[in-house]
Amino acid sequence: ILSKQIVVLPGDGIGPEVCAEAVRVLRAVAERFGHEFQFDYQLMGACAIDATGSPLPELTLDACHQADAVLLGAIGDPKYDNDPTAPVRPEQGLLRLRKELGLYANIRPVTAYDQLLEHSPLKAERIQGTDILIFRELTGGVYFGEKGRFDEGNSAYDNCTYSRAEIERIAHRAFRAAETRRHKLTLVDKANVLETSRLWRETVRQLAPQYPSVALDYLFVDNAAMQIILNPRQFDVILTENMFGDIISDEASVIAGSLGLLPSASVGDGAALFEPIHGSYPQAKGKGIANPIATILSAAMLLDHFGLQEEADTVRNAVQHALNQQVVTPELNPATRYTTEQVGSFIAYAV
Amino acid sequence: ILSKQIVVLPGDGIGPEVCAEAVRVLRAVAERFGHEFQFDYQLMGACAIDATGSPLPELTLDACHQADAVLLGAIGDPKYDNDPTAPVRPEQGLLRLRKELGLYANIRPVTAYDQLLEHSPLKAERIQGTDILIFRELTGGVYFGEKGRFDEGNSAYDNCTYSRAEIERIAHRAFRAAETRRHKLTLVDKANVLETSRLWRETVRQLAPQYPSVALDYLFVDNAAMQIILNPRQFDVILTENMFGDIISDEASVIAGSLGLLPSASVGDGAALFEPIHGSYPQAKGKGIANPIATILSAAMLLDHFGLQEEADTVRNAVQHALNQQVVTPELNPATRYTTEQVGSFIAYAV
Ligand SMILES: CC(C)[C@H](C(=O)O)[C@@H](O)C(=O)O
Ligand SMILES: CC(C)[C@H](C(=O)O)[C@@H](O)C(=O)O
Numbered sequence: 001i002l003s004k005q006i007v008v009l010p011g012d013g014i015g016p017e018v019c020a021e022a023v024r025v026l027r028a029v030a031e032r033f034g035h036e037f038q039f040d041y042q043l044m045g046a047c048a049i050d051a052t053g054s055p056l057p058e059l060t061l062d063a064c065h066q067a068d069a070v071l072l073g074a075i076g077d078p079k080y081d082n083d084p085t086a087p088v089r090p091e092q093g094l095l096r097l098r099k100e101l102g103l104y105a106n107i108r109p110v111t112a113y114d115q116l117l118e119h120s121p122l123k124a125e126r127i128q129g130t131d132i133l134i135f136r137e138l139t140g141g142v143y144f145g146e147k148g149r150f151d152e153g154n155s156a157y158d159n160c161t162y163s164r165a166e167i168e169r170i171a172h173r174a175f176r177a178a179e180t181r182r183h184k185l186t187l188v189d190k191a192n193v194l195e196t197s198r199l200w201r202e203t204v205r206q207l208a209p210q211y212p213s214v215a216l217d218y219l220f221v222d223n224a225a226m227q228i229i230l231n232p233r234q235f236d237v238i239l240t241e242n243m244f245g246d247i248i249s250d251e252a253s254v255i256a257g258s259l260g261l262l263p264s265a266s267v268g269d270g271a272a273l274f275e276p277i278h279g280s281y282p283q284a285k286g287k288g289i290a291n292p293i294a295t296i297l298s299a300a301m302l303l304d305h306f307g308l309q310e311e312a313d314t315v316r317n318a319v320q321h322a323l324n325q326q327v328v329t330p331e332l333n334p335a336t337r338y339t340t341e342q343v344g345s346f347i348a349y350a351v
Numbered sequence: 352i353l354s355k356q357i358v359v360l361p362g363d364g365i366g367p368e369v370c371a372e373a374v375r376v377l378r379a380v381a382e383r384f385g386h387e388f389q390f391d392y393q394l395m396g397a398c399a400i401d402a403t404g405s406p407l408p409e410l411t412l413d414a415c416h417q418a419d420a421v422l423l424g425a426i427g428d429p430k431y432d433n434d435p436t437a438p439v440r441p442e443q444g445l446l447r448l449r450k451e452l453g454l455y456a457n458i459r460p461v462t463a464y465d466q467l468l469e470h471s472p473l474k475a476e477r478i479q480g481t482d483i484l485i486f487r488e489l490t491g492g493v494y495f496g497e498k499g500r501f502d503e504g505n506s507a508y509d510n511c512t513y514s515r516a517e518i519e520r521i522a523h524r525a526f527r528a529a530e531t532r533r534h535k536l537t538l539v540d541k542a543n544v545l546e547t548s549r550l551w552r553e554t555v556r557q558l559a560p561q562y563p564s565v566a567l568d569y570l571f572v573d574n575a576a577m578q579i580i581l582n583p584r585q586f587d588v589i590l591t592e593n594m595f596g597d598i599i600s601d602e603a604s605v606i607a608g609s610l611g612l613l614p615s616a617s618v619g620d621g622a623a624l625f626e627p628i629h630g631s632y633p634q635a636k637g638k639g640i641a642n643p644i645a646t647i648l649s650a651a652m653l654l655d656h657f658g659l660q661e662e663a664d665t666v667r668n669a670v671q672h673a674l675n676q677q678v679v680t681p682e683l684n685p686a687t688r689y690t691t692e693q694v695g696s697f698i699a700y701a702v
Contacts, residue, residue: 084542085549095544121580126472142493142511147546155514156550160493163506190594191435193446195498198436199507225602226610229472229580243541247598251576259577 003036004306007067009060011045012090013280014290014340015073021292021344022071022299025318028348029303029311040067044097045075045090045280055093061100064271069302070101072275073295078282099139102268105170106136106245107177107301108277110252110262112232115323119257119332122229127255130232133181134252135174136245138266140166141196143242162196162241167203173267174239175211184236185216188224188244200241221248228252253277258331260291263298265305272305274298288339291329293319296347318350354387355657358418360411362396363441364631365641365691366424372643372695373422373650376669379699380654380662391418395448396426396441396631406444412451415622420653421452423626424646429633450490453619456521457487457596458528458652459628461603461613463583466674470608470683473580478606481583484532485603486525487596489617491517492547494593513547513592518554524618525590526562535587536567539575539595551592572599579603604628609682611642614649616656623656625649639690642680644670647698669701 008023010016023039030037042060049055055075064070075090097103110132117124145159178185187204189197201218208216219227221244227234228248232255240248253262259278266273276294284290296319303312322328326336327346338346359374361367374390381388393411400406406426415421426441448454461483468475496510529536538555540548552569559567570578572595578585579599583606591599604613610629617624627645635641647670654663673679677687678697689697 081543084552089543091543121474121477122472123474143544145508149546149550151514154516155512156546157496157510157512158545158547159508159510161506161508163502165505190597192432192440192442193494194509195500195507196509199500201435222597222601225576225598226605229602229605244598246541246573247576247595250573251580251602254577254580 001034001036002306002308004068005038005040005066006302007063007070008039008041009044009070009072010041011073011075011280012047012077013074013282013285015045015075015280017285017288017290017340018276018292018295019071019073021340021347022295024344024348025296025315025351026299028351029315032351033308033311035308044072044093046077046080048093049088049090053088055088055090056096061097064097064101067271069305070271070273071295071299071302072273074276074278074280076280076282095143097273098266099144101271101273102139103266103271103273104137104139104166104268105173106138106264106266108134108136108249108262108264110134110255112255113257113261113323116257116261116332121254127232130255132232132235132252133177133237134245134249135170135177135237135239136249137166137170137240137242141242160194160196160243162199164199164203167200168207171204171207171239174237175207175214178214178237179211182236183214185214186235186238187216187218188221188238188240188248189218190221190244191218192220196241204239224248225251249277258291260294260329260331261297262294263301265298265301267305272302274302274305288341289330290340291331292340292344293322296344314351315347318347321350322347352385352387353657353659355419356389356391356417357653358414358421359390359392360395360421360423361392362424362426362631363398363428364425364633364636366396366426366631368636368639368641368691369627369643369646370422370424372691372698373646375695375699376647376666376702377650379702380666383702384659384662386659395423395444397428397431399444400439400441404439406439406441407447412448415448415452418622420656421622421624422650422653423624425627425629425631427631427633446494448624449617450495452622452624453490454617454622454624455488455490455517455619456524457489457615457617459485459487459600459613459615461485461606463606464608464612464674467608467612467683472605478583481606483583483586483603484528484588485596485600486521486528486588486590487600488517488521488591488593492593511545511547511594513550515550515554518551519558522555522558522590525588526558526565529565529588530562533587534565536565537586537589538567538569539572539589539591539599540569541572541595542569543571547592555590575599576602600628609642611645611680611682612648613645614652616649616652618656623653625653625656639692640681641691642682643691643695644673647695665702666698669698672701673698
């Protein structure tokens with residue numbers, strides 16, 4: 001029996017709706033398995049800017065620091081998206097939270113669900129059986145390097161840096177994940193051009209002997225962007241730096257056929273954060289059409305993180321059950337028309 | 352009647368084979384239309400390292416400076432690819448040539464050929480009719496920024512910089528291309544994170560009023576990586592910086608169903624360079640199976656560059672004719688088995 005404190009950051013757009021269903025499922029898990037989960041709702045994103053002027057209020061940050069895990073819906077609002085040069089923006093809250101909590105590894109599974117092959121833009125025979133786990137470095141690189149203007153504002157720079165220690169800590173995680181899977185790790189970099197990539201390659205290569213059962217290979221990011229579409233089944237675990245991971249993991253998401261299915265975990269030395277990979281999708285807000293599955297599967301990763309393997313698998317099986325029964329939101333099956341809440345309740349009930 | 356000097360850099364792997372066919376087609380064009388093309392063969396890439404120790408010998412560079420255009424096959428050899436940290440590498444030659452010739456705009460058309468829809472990993476109904484023109488900045492950004500190590504080699508950095516002038520010159524070209532096409536320009540950036548991206552957005556936005564017939568929009572690179580696969584027909588002209596362009600343009604190439612079909616032009620204020628987007632494909636070297644069409648279509652772009660519109664269209668029609676007649680290399684139709692030379696000769700004959 002576990003007692004855990006979970007901070008919920010519903011965020012903007014459809015965030016609150018999908019979070020509500022993930023919390024519903026987590027409550028069902030707690031009841032069935034006899035755990036105690038406490039949910040502490042806090043503000044982050046555009047809603048936090050509106051309420052406090054800051055995308056990540058100190059109250060929220062403190063709560064996250066003290067929590068056992070953080071569940072995030074989505075952040076972003078068109079009024080900020082249209083002007084990425086505005087001084088205060090929702091995504092600053094997310095970037096700061098990642099840094100403050102030391103969430104250096106973003107982990108994204110990409111799976112082709114048999115029931116949903118027809119939804120993918122890719123031909124079924126190319127993607128069937130795809131099962132990739134992407135490790136994206138999340139607190140370094142060009143995201144957090146020095147940036148600014150010079151030459152009276154007419155030139156700009158962004159500096160990308162990586163240290164051996166930053167690379168090693170996430171590489172160890174990726175190697176260990178590969179050990180429990182199909183024993184293949186692919187480092188995606190641009191070592192023919194970038195010095196940071198050469199450091200990545202050197203560092204990862206030096207760790208490889210510690211994981212003799214894992215076959216390590218390397219792919220330039222441009223080639224990786226092709227291979228992920230041409231032959232996704234060739235990949236087991238992919239490891240890459242922050243910016244390449246942002247691009248490659250979003251690209252890979254098309255395999256699943258819907259953004260509404262893909263969860264993610266961001267982990268570090270202490271706290272961990274779980275969120276669907278989709279955005280706040282403001283056009284869908286309040287319509288009951290948002291797919292809660294990505295957030296529910298993120299909650300399953302949260303259970304994994306607590307060491308609750310059986311509980312996590314129960315949630316994943318319940319999701320499979322919903323997909324099998326076509327209890328899904330309209331983007332996956334226009335004929336059935338279940339609402340966000342109905343899908344969430346069905347899955348919670350199946351737990 | 353034109354008289355032109357063309358430097359040919361056959362390069363490595365299949366480079367010489369595909370260049371031979373493009374030259375054959377250019378000779379046929381010269382004969383039919385009464386032009387004089389002189390071909391000057393020079394070394395670049397792994398073959399140049401083997402012969403001279405340098406991937407871009409001064410002799411080659413001088414010849415390129417004096418030429419009216421450069422036709423490149425492909426560079427790269429496994430003996431260098433496996434170690435991107437080696438001090439002398441084939442791609443250094445290409446990067447230096449781009450910089451020395453001032454080839455700041457890499458232009459890549461991506462077309463879904465009706466005859467080849469079945470070859471694409473994407474479903475035919477998603478891609479049919481796709482016609483994208485990608486403008487990738489080629490002499491700036493993180494490719495040419497300061498890079499190095501610090502902290503006794505345990506940390507590395509790559510600096511990305513852009514100036515307003517660097518952005519403007521390629522943006523003007525992209526706007527002008529959009530004016531002659533479907534009047535849509537999409538800037539791909541990461542303006543929610545990068546200062547250089549914010550400068551791109553600001554600069555391109557300021558030019559937009561000069562092109563009132565062109566609708567300008569913006570896409571974050573992670574979203575673009577999805578949209579190119581989910582709905583490629585939404586794009587007309589795409590403009591982006593060097594590193595994003597490297598990734599996005601290779602990704603987009605999967606739409607065509609074969610790398611062997613896609614040409615590119617790299618242009619600047621003076622000289623221009625034309626090359627297929629595929630690599631040196633050393634496994635196929637000497638087997639007569641390399642598809643020469645990408646290089647032949649690059650030669651068509653070279654004719655465009657000379658202002659020879661009718662000649663260029665004649666080459667493109669000849670290529671269409673080969674595709675219609677299934678006179679193609681085995682990767683496009685395992686049943687027919689034409690060789691590289693047979694495909695090239697067929698197209699040259701059809702000119
Ligand atoms: C919102 C943005 C800053 C963020 C990122 O680029 O990391 C998002 O795209 C993501 O992948 O979580
Ligand atoms: C070989 C390499 C340096 C080059 C690049 O990244 O520009 C290649 O990938 C390309 O796109 O022409």
